[in-house]
Amino acid sequence: GQNIDQPTEMTATEGAIVQINCTYQTSGFNGLFWYQQHAGEAPTFLSYNVLDGLEEKGRFSSFLSRSKGYSYLLLKELQMKDSASYLCAVLDSNYQLIWGAGTKLIIKP
Amino acid sequence: DAGVIQSPRHEVTEMGQEVTLRCKPISGHNSLFWYRQTMMRGLELLIYFNNNVPIDDSGMPEDRFSAKMPNASFSTLKIQPSEPRDSAVYFCASSLAGTEHSNQPQHFGDGTRLSIL
Numbered sequence: 603g604q605n606i607d608q609p610t611e612m613t614a615t616e617g618a619i620v621q622i623n624c625t626y627q628t629s630g631f632n633g634l635f636w637y638q639q640h641a642g643e644a645p646t647f648l649s650y651n652v653l654d655g656l657e658e659k660g661r662f663s664s665f666l667s668r669s670k671g672y673s674y675l676l677l678k679e680l681q682m683k684d685s686a687s688y689l690c691a692v693l694d695s696n697y698q699l700i701w702g703a704g705t706k707l708i709i710k711p
Numbered sequence: 712d713a714g715v716i717q718s719p720r721h722e723v724t725e726m727g728q729e730v731t732l733r734c735k736p737i738s739g740h741n742s743l744f745w746y747r748q749t750m751m752r753g754l755e756l757l758i759y760f761n762n763n764v765p766i767d768d769s770g771m772p773e774d775r776f777s778a779k780m781p782n783a784s785f786s787t788l789k790i791q792p793s794e795p796r797d798s799a800v801y802f803c804a805s806s807l808a809g810t811e812h813s814n815q816p817q818h819f820g821d822g823t824r825l826s827i828l
Contacts, residue, residue, distance in 0.1 A: 632813045644802060645754070647816035689754065693813055698767070703753040 604628045606702035608690050613708045614680055622675045622688050622705045630695020636664050636675045637689040639704065645689055648675070677707075685709045713737070715820035717803050723826045729791040732823045735784055736805030744817060745778055745788050746802040754802075760786065761808060793827045800824050 606626045614620040626634070633652040637645040651657055651666035651673060663676040675688055690702040716735040724730060736743045744759040758768040760780045768778070775794070780786040790797055804817040 635816055637816075644819035644821055646819070650814050650816065652814065697808065697813060699756075699817065701754045701756075 604692075604694065604700050606690055606692060606700055608688075608702045608705045610703070611706045611708065613710060614677075616680055616682060616709055616711050618680050619676065619678050620680060620707065622677070622690075622707065624673045624675070624690030624702060626671050626673070626690070626692045626700075626702075628692045628694045628700055631668060632693040632695065632697055634664075634666055634673050635691045635693070635699070636673075637691065638686050639689060640686045648688075680709050682709050682711070715803055715805050715818055717801075717820035717823055719823055720821060721824045721826075723828065724793060725828050726794050727792045728827075729789065730793045730797075730825060730827075732788040732801050732803075732825070734786045734788070734803030734820060736786070736803070737818055738784070740805035740807050740818075741783075742806050742808035743780060743786050744804040744806075745786070746804065746819075747799045748802060748822075749799045757788070795827045798825055798827050 608624050635650050636648040638648050639645040649664040651664050654666055654668055656663055656665045661678045666673045687704040687706045689704040692700045694700055718733045742761050745757040746754050747757055748754045757770045758778045759766055763780045776790055778788045800822045802819050802822045804819045806817040807815045
């Protein structure tokens with residue numbers, strides 16, 4: 603079967619750094635997406651990784667290791683507005699997007 | 712550019728009634744997805760269309776659910792008859808899909824918050 607695992611909830615402090623992990627077991631791999639979803643809103647695209655390594659985009663970075671079936675989203679200089687759920691999704695061999703359950707990130711002052 | 716447009720934003724109705732949710736994808740996108748999201752089950756793919764053709768409807772929970780895409784700019788998701796357990800947020804998303812577009816993300820509409828009493 604296909605499976606994506608993320609922690610259910612994480613807490614971090616404003617100004618700090620947090621790493622949200624995602625492990626996956628899918629039938630094939632054509633890329634991994636991270637989305638952000640604020641409460642009551644739609645998911646919005648954050649990043650896409652298909653090659654191993656780190657992709658940096660401002661305060662957010664995403665890392666991928668295909669051999670380990672592992673990715674993480676790194677958020678630096680946390681702000682209160684970063685409180686949201688973060689969803690990991692993998693594009694499988696049929697180009698279908700398999701979604702994780704999401705990680706709820708709580709930022710405390 | 713206009714994003715994915717869904718209507719209505721909120722719907723409250725009594726069980727047994729027919730519910731129709733509407734979606735206008737982003738112009739030029741060739742794939743459209745209907746999702747349901749609840750606290751218990753997270754984001755679930757119900758059905759998706761490629762070039763207006765339904766490709767995978769294995770996520771549609773029951774025969775009470777049906778979806779159509781009569782043209783490239785419009786899709787509907789219908790529930791008939793509706794039940795309280797159908798209460799959820801229903802999202803429509805679109806993307807430019809295909810092997811040459813694997814890095815293209817799905818863009819979501821604002822969703823329809825459906826409450827069945």
